[in-house]
Amino acid sequence: MLPRVRWPKFLRAPHFTDPHTRRFAGILNFMLWVGLFIMAVHLVLTLVLPRTPFLNPYFELLVALLMGTCLLLLHLRQPRLAAGGYVLGLWLVVTASAMELGQVTSAGVSTLYTVILVAGVLLGRAGGLSVAALSGLAVVYMTWSAAGASTPDWAPIITIVLNFGLVALMVIIGEHAIRTSLSSAAHSHSLLSQRSAQLQATADIGLAATASDDVDDFLKAVTQVIAERFALHHVSILTLSQGTSELSLNPLSQGGQVYSAMPSFSLGEANATRSIIAHVARTRRPYLASDVHSDALYLHHPDLGEARSEIAVPIMEGTRLFGVLDVISNQTSLDMDDLNALQVLCTQLGTVIYNKRLLQLSRRHLEETRALHAIALAGMEASDEEEFLRQAANVIGRSLFSENFGILLIDPKRKVLEHKAYHQDGAYRAPAIPLGRGITGVVAQTGKPLLVGDVKRDPDYLMVDERVRSELCVPLRVKNEVIGVLDTENHAPHAFSQNDLQLLEALAGQIALSLERIRLLSDTERRAEELAETLKQQEELARLRDQFVQNVSHEFRTPLAIVSGYIEILSSGDLGPLPAEYHEPVEIIARRTQMLTRLVEDLTSLLNVQDQRNDFVTLYLGDLLNTLYPHQRTQALASQIVLEWEVPASLPPIRGEETLLRTMLNNLLDNAIKFTPSAGRVSLRANVEGASICLRIHDSGIGIPPEQQSRVFERFYQVDGSSSRRFGGTGLGLALVKEIVELHGGEIRLDSQPEQGTTFEVRLPLLPPEA
Known part of the structure; x- marks a missing residue:
């Protein structure tokens, strides 16, 4: 195979996109360079053979300039003008050459070469060459005959052969130009029609895209x-x-x-x-x-x-x-x-x-967000499980999985899946499905989601609806326990993707959370009803107890008053001298009677403490404390206890009921003296701290164990509840103290260490400043 010649750039034809124009430009470029070469040969022959009577050298130079102009037009991407100039130049050369012979008239030459051109174009390239060759021989013969020469003059012969060679080339170029023009026109028309159809199709597709x-x-x-x-x-x-x-x-x-x-x-x-x-x-x-x-x-x-x-x-x-x-x-x-x-x-x-x-x-994501929000909102508002599941199925079925969608829950007793809610395009409803059977049963049993692209190829699928081709099922979990499944089906194969699986799992998580909330709410409501009923019963028991205590207190008050009166008469000797052996029994009876009287008073005060709120007046706590001091000092001395009393004379006033406050203070001081051994100390200190009067009553007694400190303010509770306890009491004193303090808007605190004593701190609010 011959190597491909790489011509210099100035010898190459310009590049055209259309293949026909590109081929035509290449041939024309070649012919123009050949024409220039032939003109150069003509000029050399004219100069070398001075007897040649053909063309004027200036005419040949003019034709060469015409060929160069045609080359310039071709490189300026005007192939049609360049071809026309080339044919014109060839025509001038041939006509002038024939007329220079002097044997052929201008009309004859024109007629002859017109016939050659037309015949060449009609017959094609081969026909044009044949006609050109025959015509050339005829002209040579006419030239020889006219000259009467026996020996041919080779210069005219060479010139004629060259001229008719140019005619042949002109015929080829003309035929190719016409054929190329016709082919290019047809191709352009085809391209135009195709481009028009393409543009119209593009416009129609654009309309369809917006429709x-x-x-x-x-x-x-x-x-x-x-x-x-x-x-x-x-x-x-x-x-x-x-x-x-x-x-x-x-x-x-x-x-x-x-x-x-x-x-x-x-x-x-x-x-x-x-x-x-x-x-x-x-x-x-x-x-x-x-x-x-x-x-x-x-x-x-x-x-x-x-x-x-x-x-x-x-x-x-x-x-x-x-x-x-x-x-x-x-x-x-x-x-x-x-x-x-x-x-x-x-x-x-x-x-x-x-x-x-x-x-x-984007719309799908918006629908997913709306569905999740709607389900979350329905779950927050719903109190009935079945109603919530129906709402969730309708939301998901309408906006996300429109063909078949259902929510199935496990019946733990029957071990089957039951449809609780569904959204479908028909009146079909699946029966109860045993665990482990079908795609839904397998998911409920294993707790793993399944995405089946073609149910006809899945051995687990139970044929219920012949139209179904693909299915997606995910488990419902509450506290890591599978309670049911979400299931969706489609009539097209491979209708679901991994994105659909993730979406359904997110929906299952939201539904499971809502179900857990509804069940907790239902359980809470049930327990609240039970507690309300229990509380009602306790309130009734408390009412009966209070009524009983009130009745007992009322019934005890009169007999105790009579007993106390007779004991005083016996002790005073008004009925005569009391024998010595009766003194101790009478004292015991007096103490027990006094204890019962105190118990009745405490019970009465405890029952009536809330009713005395309207009896509040402005009073000075310092004055009240000072009235209690003599009695408490006498008790302390009798028990060989040191009583420390620090009450400022300038304590500001408070709002309260004097009898209740007196009872509260006496109970605290009596307890402090009672639980403090001989040689011990009891102190009372009062001062103003912020917007309150703070009372601290401290004793060096036996103290209260930490595990019992939270219960000492309960009614009837005693730290030592055994029958052999050292200290008597009813267990009502501190309960009454706490209720009185809280009734006055105050608070009481306890600080105690076993065998180190106890401190009670009481804070009562001062009167608010006048506006």
């Missing part, structure tokens, strides 16, 4: 537009199924002759379908089969009839394959121009589909 936000509706309109605008036998768009390596035909996205049965093409390495469509989907490259009968990848489908050519172009959604556009023609042979036009349309389709998918995804 609907649904991708399926858009694809349906696109296939019909392409089939009509490009006059195609069949147009279809096959989409890639989610989560699989299969191309499936959307039944809506067909135009022209359509499939009666929806085909699918596998793209997997092991079971890949051998077809043009599958090849394009795997390689992501367009494919043109100008003659399908000689193409090894062509897969005939009986629904489409006879086909002549096929084009398949991938549709890319961003960087992901969305599907394949497949077109078939049964009349004309599709070519690269058709392929380029369809590629442009597929680029537009990919952009529109990508934007529509983004819009659908």
Whole structure:
């Protein structure tokens, strides 16, 4: 094979996009350079052979300049003007050369070469060359005869041969120019028609893109537009199924002759379908089969009839394959121009589909957010479990999973799943499903979600609805315990994705939280009712107890008064001298009677303490304390206890009931003296701290154990409740103290250590300052 010659740049023809113009410019460029070379040879012959009576050297120089001008026009991308100038130059050279011979008239030469041109154009390149050669021989013969020469003059012969060679070249160029012009015009018309159809299809696709936000509706309109605008036998768009390596035909996205049965093409390495469509989907490259009968990848489908050519172009959604556009023609042979036009349309389709998918995804996310919010709101407001589940199923079914959606809960006694709520496109309702059977039963038993792309291939699927092709099921958990499942079905295979699985799990989590809240609320309400009933019973018991205590106190008061009176008479000797042996029994009777009287008074005070709020007056606590001092000092001396009394004379006034406050103070001081051994100390200190009067009563007695300190203010509670206890009492004193302090808006605190003594701190609020 000969090596390819790399000509200098100035010798090369300019580049044109149109292939016909590019070929024509190359030939014309070559002929112009040949013409310049021939003119140079003519000029040399004229100078070397002075007897040659042909052309004037200046005329030949003028023709050379014309050829150079034609080259300049060609490089200025004006091939038609350059070709016209070239033909004109050849015509001038041939005509002038013939007339220089003096044997042929101008009219004869014109007629002769016109015939040569017309014959050459009509007969083609070979015919033009033949006519030029025969005419050249005829002119040579006429020239020799006219000159009467027996020996030919080679200079005229060379000139004539060169001139008629130029005629032959002119014929070739003229014929090629006309043919190229006709072919280019036809090609331009074809391109114009194709471009018009492409622009119209682009406009129609743009209208379809704005007419609907649904991708399926858009694809349906696109296939019909392409089939009509490009006059195609069949147009279809096959989409890639989610989560699989299969191309499936959307039944809506067909135009022209359509499939009666929806085909699918596998793209997997092991079971890949051998077809043009599958090849394009795997390689992501367009494919043109100008003659399908000689193409090894062509897969005939009986629904489409006879086909002549096929084009398949991938549709890319961003960087992901969305599907394949497949077109078939049964009349004309599709070519690269058709392929380029369809590629442009597929680029537009990919952009529109990508934007529509983004819009659908945004709307989907909005619907998901609304559904989660609606379920959370319903769960917060609902108090009935079944009503909440019905609301949740309706929300999810209407906005997210519209075909079949259900909520099933486990019946632990029967060990089955029962439909509690559902949203479906028909009147179908599944029966109770045993645990471990069917997809829902398996999920309920294992606690693991299942996404089934084709239920017909799943051994766990229980055939209930023949229309169902795909199913998605996730467990419902409350505190790590599976209580049920969420289940959704679809009539299309591979209808659910991992995103749907994650969404359903999020919905299951929200529903489980709401169910737990409703159950806790129901349990709380039940317990509240039980507690309310118990409280009611306790209140009734307390009322009966208080009534009993009040009655007993009332009944005890009169007999105790009589007994106390007779004891005083006996002790005073008004009935006569009391024998010595009776003194001790009478004293015991007097002490016990006094204790019972104190008990009755405490009970009466405890029952009536709340009724004395309206008896509050302004009083000075310092004066009240000073009235108690003599009695408490006498008791302390009798028990050999040191009593320390620190009460400032300037204590501010408070609001209170004097009798209650006196009872409260006496109870605290009596307890302090009672539980302090001989030689011990009891102190009372009063001072103002902030907006309160603080009283601290401290004793060095036996103290109170820490575990019993929280109960000393309960009614009838005693630190030492045994029958052999050292100190007497009813267990009402401190309870009465606490109620009196709280009635006055104050508070009481206890600080005690066993065997180290006890301190009671009482705080009573001062009168608020006058405005």
